[in-house]
Amino acid sequence: MLFNSPEFLFCYLPIVLLGYAVLGKFGRTAVVSWLACASLAFYAYWRPEFVLLLAGSIAVNYACSRLIWRLRERSRAQVVVLTLAITANLATLAFFKYLFPLIHFIDDTLGLHASFTNVILPLGISFFTFTQIAYLVDLSQETAEPQDLSGYVLFVTFFPHLIAGPILHHREIMPQFAPGRDFRIQWRDLALGSSWFALGLGKKVLLADRFAPYADAAFAHTGSLTMAGAWVGVLNYALQLYFDFSGYSDMAIGLARMFSIEFPFNFDSPYKATSIIDFWSRWHMTLTRYLTLYLYNPFAMGANRRRAARGKSNSRKAQRTAGGFASLVAFPTITTMFLAGIWHGAGLQFIIFGVLHGSYLTVNHAWRIFRREGSILARVIALPVVCVGLTFSAVLMAQVFFRSASTHDALQVLAGLSGGHGVGLDELSMLPPHAFLFLLALPVIWGFPNTQEMLGQVSTVRANIFGSRALAMWRPNWAWACSLGGLLVAVLWYMTDTSSFLYFQF
């Protein structure tokens, strides 16, 4: 079920909220059980048979979590159980997400022409697998605590994050399901959550879906893209992806807040980023946190240990040497982003996307470490227009691989962008005005506060390149209710053709 579908808005959400309001009077068990069942029903709406997979994954991981906790005094046995659990999780993920694309790739490469059936990728499998692996790892390190079954099921399945994140960390969510809190409807949270959700829905239906046709058209005809057509397509895709994922994240956070559950931010105006390092602290923030905690840190610590074993220093000064930089910064960064690329999908284009971002980050770190303070180049790059523009351009190039159906297509688009298939300026006059909506949207993205800033959920509204922070902050008053009500009217007008979210494929 999609958050932007009539089924969700007119049937599912009112029923779940009503159940929450009624059962809230009966305490935690009733509410947690209700939300867990409702979340499973949410998942089952897509394909009921895959609830078995989700339930199986939860059952196995929950059993492993109990075992890991029980074996905390016997570290070797605990490591064995943890390893088996992680292997089982990754094997399931590999089977559904990577096995058949790999077989097809081998088949195509070797020209075997064998026929293999495909499996359907279960929705949200990456998200619920990674969430559970993290919990098991932290439990083994005793930085997490064992949970009762209903709380655990809800932690994994809670419908606002089940399909496409944010990737929750148990430390921030489990306490919110713990006994002792008030599970009744909180009107402040309902007001804030519904406003957050409305803004996200508006981004998805009124913006992302308007950019989609021009992006889709460009990426469907990569071989004949002129320079003008390629730029229009790529910029439309950049904004489709931005508003799609930003809208989804807002909706997820808003939905959770309606039930008085606070989700972490997942999106923080990434196109305002002044560097690639900054970009990854703003784009899919919970994935970045996950990658940092469970991939980058172990890789970096491993590199530290190896250098220490060879008697080499791991100090900041050591990072300024070529060898130190390569092993302490470049290796963990590129390896992490390589795996992040694979996480996004099976296909060479996703690996290139990951490695490209890994390389960007490495260059960014090198610049940070090796640049000469006060040089003309450093001063020029520090100008907001330059650093934001440079970062945005680098992100655009990587997004070409992210969106393309294959590496070949991506290279065709890049050729188009650089004029390899002609300039095609005359094509622009044939495009409808909507195709150039990005020209209005980009200044809005760069110049206005983001959702959490407007909703007063950050302590300070960051300055941006246009310096506009005067936009009225959200207050639960009639003016805001009328504005957001009007936004919902516009959403209803356009929502009749429901479209999926881009991140659902991961």
Added chain:
Amino acid sequence: MSDESRAENSPRPATGRLRLQAYVLLLLLIPALFLAASIPIVRSGSFPLESGDPFLWNPDYAFSLNHVDCDVVIYGDSTALTGLDPTVVARSTGWKTCNIAQARSVVEILGRLALDTYLRNNAPPKYIVMQFAPETLSRSNTVFWPEGITLLLRKKSLLEALPTLIRHPVEAYHFSIWAIKAKVAAVMKPPTDFAATEASFQARGGLLILPKAAETHCYNDFPYAQPTVEWVRGLKEQYAHNGTRVVINVSPLPSCSPIAGPAAAGSRNVTDNSLSLYPIGLFCDLDRHLTPEGAERASLELAAQLVAADKAMAGIQRQ
């Protein structure tokens, strides 16, 4: 952004519970009122014309016939409305004929209100002919197309209509947006004058001729389901009174229809006719609705069927 920057400690205005409730209510009320605006729109006298839906442009016809006392009353879904010409049947049989068929969704949502109203206001006919498309003969699902909800809102009180809309909120939403968009479109560009169609409709005793060209190939996209035999039998039992005989037919399909085989087999021994297969050129819409030529052929077949049935009945009575 670090989590520390979240505004846990940011000043929260002391907003009262009542004010928050009013905020949420207003936020929800605005879109709700927007959707509800479709109700007066649909109930307005000009809407059938403004809708641009040919199946809606004369929704009151079936309800407006008083003391016309037809010998043959044609009822059924849109295949009957567009496919059975009362003037042809009357010419071939000598029996006064009228067509009060309605679109499928009207039949499914509103029930047989039009037929019941006709029978209340007129003398019992000699024959009631009910013709349905193969998929309408199955009661496995109800279609909530705009015509059905429009008639529901126009012919029933709001209190009577609301339970159906609440039970089907998604369909109600799609309908509301459709109706509002139709109204806006009509305001922007006044609809075509249907005077000619109206004249033809009246002259032909209720046959709707769709302003569409003949089809050239099949594209059938209706999933086929077996007829609900009990429903068909129930119809016969319900209306075969006061000397009225009930004929239930399946509408013709194009010979290229992918469901022709199963539909023919499924309707055997269920309907009073066997499935006719026509060339695609006699259809003009959805592989179901006939051109005037197609309607003439179907009407002649019906007339022959009725005459044969009448002779057979006369034979039985003589014996």
